[in-house]
Amino acid sequence: MFLNSLDTIVAIATPAGVGGIGIVRLSGTDLRKFTLSILGQEIQPRVATYKEFLGAEGECLDTGIALYFSAPSSFSGQDILELQGHGGSVVQDRLIQRCIELGARMARPGEFSERAFLNGKLDLVEAEAVSDLIEAASVQAAKSAIRSMSGDFSKEIKNLVNSLKNVRVFLEASIDFPEDDIEFLDEPILLNTLDDILIRLDDIINKARHGVLLRDGLTIVLAGRPNAGKSSLLNCLVGSDEAIVTPEAGTTRDVLRKSVVINDIPLQLIDTAGLRETSGIVEKEGIRRAWSEIEAADHVLFIADAADITEPSIETVWPDFFIKFPESSTLLTLVLNKIDLTDFAPGEMIGRKSTFCISVKNRTGIDTLVKYLLKQAGQLDRGYGGFSARGRHVAALKTALVSVTAGKKQMIDSGSTELVAEDLRQAQNSLSEITGSITSDELLGEIFSSFCIGK
Ligand SMILES: Nc1nc2c(ncn2[C@@H]2O[C@H](COP(=O)(O)OP(=O)(O)OP(=O)(O)O)[C@@H](O)[C@H]2O)c(=O)[nH]1
Ligand SMILES: [Mg+2]
Structure with a gap:
């Protein structure tokens, strides 16, 4: 786990301003101190408990429903405490102040989702889809985000990664054991498999492009x-x-x-x-x-x-x-x-x-x-079962397409197993960046900083 995901973070999860309900949300590795101080007692996980939310002197800051989710069965994969009080900025600010006194710090935008990703609760595509759903400008965009959020996009990417992995296993086996005759490596079979991967990649690129259009217009x-x-x-x-x-x-x-x-x-x-x-x-x-x-x-x-x-x-x-x-x-x-x-x-x-x-x-x-x-803009394609996607997904898919195409060409031109294997490895890496199984910290920071605070 990343070091900074050990601190307790707090944020107002509802929109700023006046509202019927305002939710203050905490995530951390141990929230007992917070429940004991603010609620006066520990509460049963996953049970809505009506309580007073207490200040430093034991004074009542607000009353409302407290919800506790213990790790790992929570959105972020850590302990989560949600204080559902009255929606007013002064009330919520006092509650946030109290949490900070007790050792929490303000969450950065998207930090709850980032923790969910780091704890394996969501992959990157699913985390991005949560943000897309919140920001959806149309019903179609919302439906697409829900499909991505429930893993449809990730599944297609993972299937492709598995197909590439299977080909690489055979290619690399033939590099390591050149004297053994591996039947699968017959060139026509390999080329057919690469063609199939290229067709699937092309199909996903079209769906992802459509998803980008729905999101960005x-x-x-x-x-x-x-x-x-x-x-x-x-x-x-x-x-x-x-x-x-x-x-x-x-x-x-x-x-x-x-x-x-x-x-x-x-x-x-x-x-x-x-x-x-x-x-x-x-x-x-x-x-x-x-x-x-x-x-x-x-x-x-x-x-x-x-x-x-x-x-x-x-x-x-x-x-x-x-x-x-x-x-x-x-x-x-x-x-x-x-x-x-x-x-x-x-x-x-x-x-x-x-x-x-x-x-x-x-x-x-x-x-x-x-x-x-x-x-x-693809609007007339009504029966389209697409998913929400971003420019970075399309770019990574295109890079993977270029690498697989290069691998296929290499196979035809030189028949060099090593070079084909290298092209397919690059394609696999590009696809893995989409779901986040290979990602740099810098990319993660960029992605999650565009999320809203409290999500
Ligand atoms: N007859 C007629 N006049 C039009 C029509 N559309 C626009 N106009 C007029 O054409 C003039 C220029 O319109 P604008 O929309 O400002 O043109 P523009 O292309 O934005 O012009 P610039 O900003 O100067 O580049 C205005 O007087 C409009 O009222 C049309 O369909 N028919
Ligand atoms: Mg003009």
């Missing part, structure tokens, strides 16, 4: 020439006048981010300065920021004034993008706005891929565009 940048109607479209999608709209070209200077949940899918909309050559210092900086948002986006909507268009293709309308990012795989969609001033029909342009005609002014074509955006 799709980042959609609204880019275009000045005055095309970018800010008007943002306001229309968000449903309120968030961005300044004027007839003057060059109105938006800074980046404006707005989150919106449509049909249960979180979308991060980013309005940017109109792209043009300019000598103005402020506008220039705005345009530089716009490009950096464009570079980082999942999806860029290039808004153009329909009346200015000669050829409705993104390559013609926005050649700068392809010059700047020739290798980019960012999803690009051309949106022709102000069709009220033209003969264009609203909706997706027939015969043109990813080109939409809208009028923000008349609110035409917007529904089709929104449906398309949600489809890109």
Whole structure:
């Protein structure tokens, strides 16, 4: 056990402010001193006990329900004492102060979950899912977090790790005992097994990507020439006048981010300065920021004034993008706005891929565009049994995919058992980082510090 997990930690586990109930939670290796001082006696574990919560002079700080969970049968795997009193900041602060006098220290964000992880009560994916469930912005995100929390994601990762381990056992046996003929090592069988692992990895990457989308939302940048109607479209999608709209070209200077949940899918909309050559210092900086948002986006909507268009293709309308990012795989969609001033029909342009005609002014074509955006975010995949996931999971899965692919290539090109075994070992390590069976302290600190206090 880590040294600092031997101290007793305390935190208010309920949200700050006034509420019907406020919970103060302690976790430590021995909480007898706390129960004796605050409750005046030890209490039976797992039985709700109505008590006075006492101060240093024996005065009553609050009354409420005390719950005791003894190690290892608790959330953190240590002794846990929960004092469920009245939800008021003064009452709870006095109780916390009393706990600190008795030797506890304030818990860092996520420290209860970190202890649960260190004591083997949860793996990293499950601990992260607890935090995702608390922060879920939609019903789908909450359902996915519950699936991850109950171990669905971890199980798939562990199955993959086991498959990799099995192959490595045979490979390493053949390295150690080269004269023995191990039947499993027939190249076609090995290649089939690696193919199967690659298919499963690919499937999990897709599920994890979907999970990241549900958690973080799709980042959609609204880019275009000045005055095309970018800010008007943002306001229309968000449903309120968030961005300044004027007839003057060059109105938006800074980046404006707005989150919106449509049909249960979180979308991060980013309005940017109109792209043009300019000598103005402020506008220039705005345009530089716009490009950096464009570079980082999942999806860029290039808004153009329909009346200015000669050829409705993104390559013609926005050649700068392809010059700047020739290798980019960012999803690009051309949106022709102000069709009220033209003969264009609203909706997706027939015969043109990813080109939409809208009028923000008349609110035409917007529904089709929104449906398309949600489809890109995977929302229409209703029967999807995905799980919550984070960017770090997808990155580790991709690294594992690269390593297994390299191993397969090595097998075909050189047949070197040692090199294949090394590639598969690396893949296994990447997967183990996801569940936390191999993890650095630094990574743990980073993960748990984003949790809320008291969890
Ligand atoms: N006719 C018509 N005018 C529109 C439409 N959408 C926006 N406008 C007008 O176009 C002008 C520019 O709109 P904005 O939303 O500020 O354009 P922008 O792309 O954000 O412009 P910058 O911030 O300057 O880059 C405003 O006067 C809007 O009222 C539309 O669908 N039809
Ligand atoms: Mg604008």
